Amino acid sequence: xxxxxxxxxxxxxKSGTSVKIECRSLDFQATTMFWYRQFPxxxxxxxxxxNEGSKATYEQGVEKDxxxxxxxxxxxxxxxxxxxxxEDSSFYICSARGEDxxxxxxxxxxxxxxxxx
Amino acid sequence: xxxxxxxxxxxxxxxxxxxxxxxxxxxxxxxxxIWYKQESGKGxxxxxxxxxxMDKRQGQRVTVLLNKTVKHLSLQIAATQPGDSAVYFxxxxxxxxxxxxxxxxxxxxxxx
Numbered sequence: 001x002x003x004x005x006x007x008x009x010x011x012x013x014k015s016g017t018s019v020k021i022e023c024r025s026l027d028f029q030a031t032t033m034f035w036y037r038q039f040p041x042x043x044x045x046x047x048x049x050x051n052e053g054s055k056a057t058y059e060q061g062v063e064k065d066x067x068x069x070x071x072x073x074x075x076x077x078x079x080x081x082x083x084x085x086x087e088d089s090s091f092y093i094c095s096a097r098g099e100d101x102x103x104x105x106x107x108x109x110x111x112x113x114x115x116x117x
Numbered sequence: 118x119x120x121x122x123x124x125x126x127x128x129x130x131x132x133x134x135x136x137x138x139x140x141x142x143x144x145x146x147x148x149x150x151i152w153y154k155q156e157s158g159k160g161x162x163x164x165x166x167x168x169x170x171m172d173k174r175q176g177q178r179v180t181v182l183l184n185k186t187v188k189h190l191s192l193q194i195a196a197t198q199p200g201d202s203a204v205y206f207x208x209x210x211x212x213x214x215x216x217x218x219x220x221x222x223x224x225x226x227x228x229x
Contacts, residue, residue: 004160006160034216034217036219041125041224042125042222043206043219043220043221043222044161044206044219045219046216046217046218046219049216091158093160093161095160095217097215105163106151106163106215106217107163108153108160108161108162108163109160110159110160111158111159111160113158
């Protein structure tokens with residue numbers, strides 16, 4: 001089946017630095033990718049919707065200058081957390097929409113743990 | 118039994134029992150619903166989906182029931198196994214936009 005890969009699976013960075021997380025659709029083209037954030041024992045919160053070749057659509061309350069999203073190709077979207085702070089430590093999950101007969105199947109990546117120290 | 122914790126409600130069952138996980142959704146315009154299973158430290162896995170023109174859909178050991186009148190969704194797992202222990206989320210698509218919006222989640226604990 002379709003696979004969505006995230007890299008890195010976990011990363012530790014120093015406060016004030018930037019870190020990039022990649023989301024790749026391995027065997028299908030994804031015109032739309034979604035980025036979620038999840039704190040321990042809480043639900044997934046949608047951060048932004050990323051469309052290939054255009055600017056991402058951010059959810060209310062998500063700082064677009066802090067969470068930079070780039071969707072340069074049909075198989076790759078990146079999330080860059082800029083000037084990271086300890087409160088940005090979280091589990092970041094991407095998903096990609098595949099174009100199957102239903103046109104709306106969503107595949108999730110395995111997530112990326114970010115720890116800011 | 119079922120309890121509500123600080124963040125995630127928890128459902129504890131014995132192996133072999135049937136489990137019922139409930140979800141209330143918010144948007145009456147949502148037309149597509151999905152149940153996901155999330156194991157610790159991993160991304161969500163698709164379990165089963167249902168469209169708003171249906172009341173019930175069955176899969177392997179799982180059944181989803183949809184009550185649009187009260188905006189309620191349930192996931193029934195038959196003969197629950199220890200491997201079913203995980204957090205279960207319902208998600209609704211925003212009125213045709215196919216953007217999954219996740220509900221609160223329920224932690225299922227299966228005791229052998």
